[in-house]
Amino acid sequence: MTTPAETLQRTALYDEHLALGARMVPFGGFEMPVQYAGILKEHDAVRKRAGIFDLSHMAQYELRGAGVAAWADGLTVNAVGTMKPLQARYNIFTNDAGGCRDDVLFYRLEDRWLLVVNAANAPKMWPYLQAAAAGRADVALESKHGSRALIAVQGPRAVEIVAPLCDVDAAAIKYYFCREGRVDGAPATIARTGYTGEDGFELFVEGADAPRLWRTLLARGAEFGLEPAGLGARDVLRLEAGMPLYGFELTEEISPIAGGQAWAVKLGKGEFPGRAALAAQLERDDYDRIAGIVLEGRVPARGGYPVFFGGERAGEVRSASLAPAAGNKNVATVLVRKEAAAVGALLDVEIRGTKHPARVVPLPFYKRA
Amino acid sequence: MAQPDGLLYSKEHEWLKVEGDSATVGITDYAQNSLGDIVYVELPRVGQTIKQFASIGVVESVKAVSDLFTPIGGEVTEINAALEADPALVNRDAFGDGWLYKVKLTDPGESAHLLGPAEYDALVAEAAH
Numbered sequence: 109m110t111t112p113a114e115t116l117q118r119t120a121l122y123d124e125h126l127a128l129g130a131r132m133v134p135f136g137g138f139e140m141p142v143q144y145a146g147i148l149k150e151h152d153a154v155r156k157r158a159g160i161f162d163l164s165h166m167a168q169y170e171l172r173g174a175g176v177a178a179w180a181d182g183l184t185v186n187a188v189g190t191m192k193p194l195q196a197r198y199n200i201f202t203n204d205a206g207g208c209r210d211d212v213l214f215y216r217l218e219d220r221w222l223l224v225v226n227a228a229n230a231p232k233m234w235p236y237l238q239a240a241a242a243g244r245a246d247v248a249l250e251s252k253h254g255s256r257a258l259i260a261v262q263g264p265r266a267v268e269i270v271a272p273l274c275d276v277d278a279a280a281i282k283y284y285f286c287r288e289g290r291v292d293g294a295p296a297t298i299a300r301t302g303y304t305g306e307d308g309f310e311l312f313v314e315g316a317d318a319p320r321l322w323r324t325l326l327a328r329g330a331e332f333g334l335e336p337a338g339l340g341a342r343d344v345l346r347l348e349a350g351m352p353l354y355g356f357e358l359t360e361e362i363s364p365i366a367g368g369q370a371w372a373v374k375l376g377k378g379e380f381p382g383r384a385a386l387a388a389q390l391e392r393d394d395y396d397r398i399a400g401i402v403l404e405g406r407v408p409a410r411g412g413y414p415v416f417f418g419g420e421r422a423g424e425v426r427s428a429s430l431a432p433a434a435g436n437k438n439v440a441t442v443l444v445r446k447e448a449a450a451v452g453a454l455l456d457v458e459i460r461g462t463k464h465p466a467r468v469v470p471l472p473f474y475k476r477a
Numbered sequence: 478m479a480q481p482d483g484l485l486y487s488k489e490h491e492w493l494k495v496e497g498d499s500a501t502v503g504i505t506d507y508a509q510n511s512l513g514d515i516v517y518v519e520l521p522r523v524g525q526t527i528k529q530f531a532s533i534g535v536v537e538s539v540k541a542v543s544d545l546f547t548p549i550g551g552e553v554t555e556i557n558a559a560l561e562a563d564p565a566l567v568n569r570d571a572f573g574d575g576w577l578y579k580v581k582l583t584d585p586g587e588s589a590h591l592l593g594p595a596e597y598d599a600l601v602a603e604a605a606h
Contacts, residue, residue: 406561410542430539
């Protein structure tokens with residue numbers, strides 16, 4: 109899975125990460141910080157105060173033209189055409205079998221749309237989108253991948269750190285909405301979005317403006333307990349918050365419905381790839397699906413470990429972690445048979461040859477107060 | 478970074494403190510730092526006989542599972558019970574309170590296969606590049 113070092117890209121904030129002592133790892137074709145002070149310490153900062161993340165590896169595409177909404181509605185499960193100006197919405201591009209090409213965010217801006225896709229999927233998504241838009245005069249795509257930066261500030265104190273630096277009333281931006289303005293003088297799309305289960309902002313800026321903004325935010329955030337947080341903490345935070353990660357809860361084989369994202373599937377909105385397959389899946393209700401489990405003991409589960417129900421193999425672990433915000437228990441998502449996915453079902457996870465009891469619980473594992 | 482004197486080291490980043498015919502085993506500060514937040518340690522049982530360099534347990538961090546290889550052979554006489562409730566002791570004090578287990582040595586001569594502080598320091602310096 110690792111990319112040869114010479115082909116890895118660096119975000120505009122690479123030098124900032126090194127200066128902060130980050131441990132860098134290859135992720136989605138970029139050298140990214142997996143941790144600074146430590147995953148659990150960073151997690152704690154985000155849950156109780158605030159954390160700052162570099163998410164510039166994610167691909168930002170700008171979409172322009174009168175046909176964007178209708179075009180995007182024909183490729184995805186959730187409604188694009190009903191989005192209000194300055195609204196953000198989670199969505200999933202599907203394949204013809206109903207599996208997931210990628211899970212994404214659409215932002216409807218004043219004169220264009222912003223589409224954010226997973227870095228690891230960008231190499232397949234960019235050609236796919238270009239082909240899908242080919243021959244359409246009313247849809248124009250422009251990739252800003254690698255040139256535009258994304259800085260997220262997440263946590264209960266995020267608004268106090270970010271809002272005073274904005275030339276628009278950022279505190280008044282509602283959850284899953286955005287504004288265009290300036291942050292510390294830099295032109296930015298200021299979005300009340302995130303992937304941690306906390307309040308917070310995602311700031312889309314030019315790469316050239318990113319290092320100064322990063323340093324300003326860190327300096328201003330110090331009194332609020334802001335700390336740099338890496339991809340390791342982000343993975344724990346999103347798992348606790350019940351948010352899927354492409355490649356684990358959603359794949360080309362795991363549909364939005366099987367992956368627990370049926371809420372985002374609008375079968376009535378018109379045709380899109382895999383629509384019939386998803387309708388049939390819902391109708392039959394017999395598919396393997398994602399469920400959340402809490403393990404009883406102290407032994408952590410890991411992706412790929414076998415899961416048993418009633419003594420029989422029922423599926424496998426997809427994501428797992430210690431969950432400090434969910435009673436400091438070991439939690440996991442599993443992909444299992446329908447009966448094994450019911451809340452309250454008692455499962456066993458096989459860890460190095462020994463079965464460890466676990467119980468299916470409702471997702472998310474953590475919800476902010 | 479200088480490694481504590483009076484200890485022996487394995488290439489798998491365990492340390493060994495020999496006292497008479499017994500020894501205390503742990504993982505090095507370099508190892509705990511590389512692993513990150515340790516959330517679970519699986520140790521051999523008291524009374525179990527373990528062979529030098531065999532895989533005898535695991536150390537799990539938030540992100541990864543790592544095999545634990547014993548730097549010396551012998552019979553396990555004690556395990557650090559405090560790690561069950563507080564595995565992060567290994568992060569906080571790898572060379573002290575975060576020790577893992579004690580063994581009665583099968584053959585004290587086995588320690589000749591281990592590294593001294595300066596040799597281990599060189600190994601760590603190499604790994605950092």
